[in-house]
Structure formats: C-alpha cells, structure tokens
Amino acid sequence: MIQKQKGCNDIYGREAKIWKYVESVIDATMSKYNYTYIRTPLFEATELFHRGIGENTDIVSKETYDFVDRGGRSITLRPEGTAGVVRSYIENKMYGDPNQPVKVYYNGTMYRYERPQAGRDRELTQFGVEVLGSDDPLSDAEVISLAVNIYKMLGLQDIKVWINSLGDNESRKNYREALVDYFKPHIDELCDDCKVRFENNPLRILDCKVDASKEILLNAPKTIDYLNDDSKKRFEEVKDYLDIMQIKYEVNPNIVRGLDYYSHTVFEIEARVEGFGSNNILGGGGRYNGLCSQLGGPDVSCVGFASGIGRLVLALEKEQIKLPIEWGIDLFLMYVNDEEKKYATYLAQELRMAGFSVDTEYTDRSLKSQFKQAERLEAKYIAVLNSKDLNNNEVSIKNTKTKEEEIISLDVLIYYLDEKLSGDDYGDECLCGHCHDEEESDGSCGGDCHCHH
Numbered sequence: 001m002i003q004k005q006k007g008c009n010d011i012y013g014r015e016a017k018i019w020k021y022v023e024s025v026i027d028a029t030m031s032k033y034n035y036t037y038i039r040t041p042l043f044e045a046t047e048l049f050h051r052g053i054g055e056n057t058d059i060v061s062k063e064t065y066d067f068v069d070r071g072g073r074s075i076t077l078r079p080e081g082t083a084g085v086v087r088s089y090i091e092n093k094m095y096g097d098p099n100q101p102v103k104v105y106y107n108g109t110m111y112r113y114e115r116p117q118a119g120r121d122r123e124l125t126q127f128g129v130e131v132l133g134s135d136d137p138l139s140d141a142e143v144i145s146l147a148v149n150i151y152k153m154l155g156l157q158d159i160k161v162w163i164n165s166l167g168d169n170e171s172r173k174n175y176r177e178a179l180v181d182y183f184k185p186h187i188d189e190l191c192d193d194c195k196v197r198f199e200n201n202p203l204r205i206l207d208c209k210v211d212a213s214k215e216i217l218l219n220a221p222k223t224i225d226y227l228n229d230d231s232k233k234r235f236e237e238v239k240d241y242l243d244i245m246q247i248k249y250e251v252n253p254n255i256v257r258g259l260d261y262y263s264h265t266v267f268e269i270e271a272r273v274e275g276f277g278s279n280n281i282l283g284g285g286g287r288y289n290g291l292c293s294q295l296g297g298p299d300v301s302c303v304g305f306a307s308g309i310g311r312l313v314l315a316l317e318k319e320q321i322k323l324p325i326e327w328g329i330d331l332f333l334m335y336v337n338d339e340e341k342k343y344a345t346y347l348a349q350e351l352r353m354a355g356f357s358v359d360t361e362y363t364d365r366s367l368k369s370q371f372k373q374a375e376r377l378e379a380k381y382i383a384v385l386n387s388k389d390l391n392n393n394e395v396s397i398k399n400t401k402t403k404e405e406e407i408i409s410l411d412v413l414i415y416y417l418d419e420k421l422s423g424d425d426y427g428d429e430c431l432c433g434h435c436h437d438e439e440e441s442d443g444s445c446g447g448d449c450h451c452h453h
Contacts, residue, residue: 005122005123006116006122007114007116007121007122007123008121008122008123009121009123009310014327015313017325017327018313018316018323018325019125019309019313021323021324021325022154022309022312022313022316023107023127023309025150025153025154026105026107026127026150029146029149029150029153030105030129030146033103033142033146034103035103035104035105035129035146036103036104036105037104037105037106037107038085038088038104038105038106038130039106039108040078040081040084040085040087040088040106040108041078041084042077042078042108042109043075043076043077043078044075044076044078044083044084044087045073045074045075045076046064046066046074046075046076047074048076048083048084048087048295049064049076049078049079049080049083051294051295053079053080053083053261062113062114063079063112063113063114064076064077064079064111064112064113065077065079065111065112065113077110077111078108078110078111079110079111079112080110080126080306081106081108081110081126081128081130081306082128082130082261082288082291082304082306083291083295085104085106085130085132085304086130086132086291086292086295086297086302087295089102089130089132089292089297090292090295090296090297090298094132095132095133095292095297095298095300100133100134101131101132101133101134101139102130102131102132102133103129103130103131103132104129104130104132105127105128105129105130106126106127106128106129106130107125107126107127107309108125108126109123109124109125109126110123110124110125110126111123111124112124118314120308120311121310124308124310125308125309125310126306126307126308126309127306127307127309128283128285128304128305128306128307129143129146129147129304129305130302130303130304131143131302131303131304132292132300132302133300133301133302134301134302134303135289135301137234137237137238137241137265138241139303140238140241140264140265140286140287140303141238141241141242141244141245141247142241142245143285143303143304143305144161144163144242144247144249144267144269144305145242145245145247146305147269147283147285147305147307148161148247148269150307151269151271151282151312154312154316154321154323155316155319155321155322155323156271156273156315156316156319156321158271158272158273159269159270159271159272160248160250160269160270160271160272161242161247161248161249161250161267161268161269161270162249162250162251162252162255162267162268162269162270163238163239163242163249163250163251163252163255163265163266163267164223164224164251164252164253164254164255164256164265164266164267165223165224165227165231165232165234165235165238165264165265165266166203166223166256166262166263166264166266166286167223167226167227167228167231167263167264168228168230168231168263168264169263169290170228170231171223171226171227171228171231172203172263174226174228175203175221175223175226176202176203178221178226179202179203179205179206179220179221180198180202182220182221183198183202183205183216183220184198186216189214189216190205190208190216191208191210193208193210194208194210203256204256205217205220206220206254206256207256222253222254223253223256224251224253225253231264234264234265235264235265238265239251249267252268255267255268255284261288261290261291261294262286262287262288263286263287263288263289263290264286264287264289265286265287265303266284266285266286266287267284267285267286267305268281268283268284269281269282269283269284269307270282271315271319273315273318273319274318274319275318276314276315276318280315282307282308282311282312282315283305283306283307283308284305284306284307285303285304285305285306286303286304286305287301287302287303288302288303288304289301289302327378328377328378328379328380329357329358329359329377329378329379329380330351330356330357330358330379330380330381330417330421331351331356331357331358331359331379331380331381331382331383331417332358332359332360332370332373332374332377332379332381332382332383333347333348333358333359333360333361333383333385334360334361334367334370334371334374334382334383334384334385335360335361335384335385335386336367336386337387339387339390340385340386340387340390341361343385343390344360344361344385345360347383347385347410347413348360350414351413351414351417354414356414356417356421359377359379361373367384374400375400379400380399380400380401380421381397381398381399381400381417381420382397382398382400383395383396383397383398383413384396384397384398389407390410393409393410393411394407394408394409394410395407395408395410395413397413397416399420
C-alpha cells in the first residue's frame with residue numbers, strides 16, 4: 001500500500017470542515033481590512049528564496065525542497081509566502097498602481113524539510129498578509145491587529161503579542177558589531193550552526209533552538225539598546241497605534257525572527273492554551289523594507305505576517321472551542337424503486353439549485369439502511385418518496401430532531417424547507433464564534449466580538 005509522505009497529512013471529513021470554517025473567517029476578516037487575495041506559484045526559481053530569505057537561514061540551508069526540472073532549471077518548492085508575493089509585486093509592476101499601498105493576503109501550502117511534530121509538518125498550510133508600499137508605522141500596527149482579531153474571532157482568548165524592533169540599517173549595523181564583540185570570546189561555547197552564523201549573520205545566533213537556554217544567549221546585547229533616535233521614535237509610534245487599537249502587547253527584546261529580510265518592527269503572537277506545548281507561537285512577522293529592492297524591484301517599504309493554519313486548528317482543538325459549523329445536511333431523499341429514484345434525482349437537482357444541501361441514496365440500500373445513512377449525515381429533514389404520494393404531487397417529510405412528520409404538496413416544498421430551516425440557531429453571516437453560545441442564542445455578542453452582530 002502506498003502511504004502519504006512523512007510530515008504530510010490528509011485533511012478530510014469533520015476536520016476539513018473546521019479548516020474550511022477557519023479559512024472563511026480569514027477571508028471575511030481580510031475583506032473588512034480591505035486586503036485582496038493573491039495566489040502565487042507553488043514553486044519558484046531557487047534564486048528567489050536564496051536571495052530573499054537569505055543563504056544562511058535554516059530554511060534555505062537545511063529545509064528547502066530543491067530540484068532541477070527537465071529544462072535544467074533549479075526550482076524550489078516555496079517554504080514561505082513573502083518572497084513569492086514580492087516577486088509578483090515586482091514582475092506585475094503593482095508599484096505603478098495608483099491605489100497604494102498594495103494590501104494582499106494569501107493562503108496556501110508551503111514545504112519545509114524539518115522534523116515533523118505536533119503542529120509542525122513538512123507540508124504546511126500558511127495564511128499571511130503583505131502591505132507593500134507603506135512605511136507608515138500604522139501599517140505595522142494594522143497587520144498585528146488583523147492577526148490578533150482573526151484569532152479572537154475564532155474564540156481564542158488568551159492571546160499574547162510580543163513585539164521588538166531591529167531598527168534601521170544603521171541600528172542593525174551597530175547591533176551586529178556589538179554581537180560580534182560579545183560572542184567572539186565565547187565562540188567555542190556555541191553549537192556548530194551558531195559558529196557558522198557568527199561568521200555570516202550573528203543576529204541569527206539569537207534565534208538558535210539548541211543554545212537558547214544557555215547564559216551566553218540569555219545575557220547577549222539587546223536590539224533596542226542599539227536603536228538610533230529615528231528607530232526609537234518609529235517604534236514608539238507603532239506602540240502608540242497598538243494602544244489606540246486596544247491591542248495588548250509586551251516588548252520582548254529577544255525576538256529577532258528567523259529570516260534575514262526583517263528590519264524595524266518584528267513580532268510574534270502566542271496562544272496560551274493548556275496542552276499546546278512549549279512551542280505555542282501561532283504566527284509572526286515584521287517589516288522588511290529592503291527586500292523589494294534586493295529582488296530587483298523599486299525601493300519600497302513593506303510589512304507582513306504569516307500564520308500556520310494547522311497550528312491554529314490544533315489550538316482551537318486544545319481549547320475545546322465550539323465553532324458555529326453546520327455539520328449536517330438540510331435534506332436526505334429516500335426511495336425504493338427505480339421510478340422514485342429518477343424523481344429523487346430530479347428533486348435533488350432542483351433543491352440544490354434553490355440553495356439547499358441535499359443528498360440521496362447511491363448504493364441501493366434498503367429503506368431501513370437509508371434511515372441510518374440519513375442519521376450518519378446528520379440530515380435535518382428526511383423526505384420519503386413513494387409512488388402513491390408522488391402520484392398525488394405530495395411528499396412525506398420528517399423533522400429528524402422533533403420526529404414530526406407531514407405530507408405536503410411538492411409545489412410548496414422549497415418554501416416549506418426555507419421557512420423551517422431559517423429558524424435554525426445558526427445564521428449564515430456570523431463568523432465570530434461568540435453569537436452561538438446557549439446563553440447568547442439571541443445573537444448578542446460578548447465584548448471581544450468583532451462581527452456585525
């Protein structure tokens with residue numbers, strides 16, 4: 001038997017419905033913030049990621065899936081979303097659009113060859129946003145607030161935002177020199193990877209997972225101590241905007257993020273969920289003002305974030321959050337003979353086109369087995385088609401919850417279902433997760449709700 005590859009997952013059934021619901025909340029939130037969807041190729045020229053992410057990052061040096069195609073070109077499966085979006089921004093000359101900045105979001109699979117563990121796979125699904133063409137500190141704060149609000153709309157309450165600033169080029173240069181002076185006498189205490197990082201990018205040492213608990217790293221110089229006046233002012237403005245948006249945060253000078261393209265604001269968002277484990281970061285990002293010009297485009301300022309959907313779904317599961325998901329179908333059509341089957345085929349098509357979720361029998365099971373199938377599908381209503389009723393232009397319909405049965409005219413079936421189903425507890429519009437608690441069944445929301453209810 002051929003099995004899926006290590007670090008990959010099949011998403012189906014109830015879990016797939018949870019994923020689709022999460023994605024619907026993401027889509028709805030992006031629309032409210034005026035971010036438009038962008039889809040970039042699953043694979044790109046290897047050079048894009050080597051130049052964009054950085055040759056000496058763990059992602060490029062250890063984790064990318066690289067191959068040579070039949071045309072002899074070096075190709076890489078995308079390990080993250082930002083580089084591809086920036087490439088698209090440059091190639092399609094989006095910087096020339098009068099509608100600036102360009103605000104886009106993506107949702108797709110990424111590939112990293114790393115050791116699989118809970119919430120960390122070799123094939124991962126990531127959503128993220130990019131704001132290209134704005135150096136305004138408000139953009140930094142907006143991106144952070146957007147991520148926080150998505151998590152809260154899904155029901156996560158104990159969200160922690162950690163922010164830091166790497167500063168501008170001058171500040172980073174001063175900080176790099178301070179790190180070199182600090183680590184040089186202690187180079188033998190570092191892991192082999194960090195010895196390489198010391199030569200190429202000492203800032204990456206601070207992101208090391210092997211040496212993270214060593215005193216040499218814990219006592220290392222902090223970025224915010226080397227910010228020049230302009231960088232300090234900018235960081236204060238970001239915090240001011242977060243205060244205005246009522247986004248709670250804490251400054252954590254140890255956050256540097258793992259990619260070379262970051263400058264100024266960097267942040268991580270943590271979900272404090274019991275049983276989630278020590279690696280409880282849901283997402284993160286920051287500002288990357290030099291990446292566009294580095295990839296051959298204009299010198300424009302950009303900021304963004306990314307978040308793994310797998311880890312987000314795992315957090316919702318650990319928190320045991322009830323999502324307002326419609327698990328069942330509206331109607332299951334049952335029949336016995338071929339003539340009834342033909343009418344079931346016709347009726348299913350009509351009802352589906354009218355907007356109802358409908359299923360019927362496909363394996364010639366008995367009527368008793370069809371009842372069991374309707375139960376497995378969590379059908380709200382069952383329609384039993386029999387020749388006698390059909391000859392009278394009627395159908396027998398049963399409410400599976402109340403067990404009430406009625407015989408109604410087929411002419412009014414659509415109106416009947418529309419009236420009955422519109423009284424269900426779950427509406428179609430609310431995506432906040434707060435409007436469906438038993439004590440709030442009237443649709444009123446709690447204080448953390450950001451939906452239109």
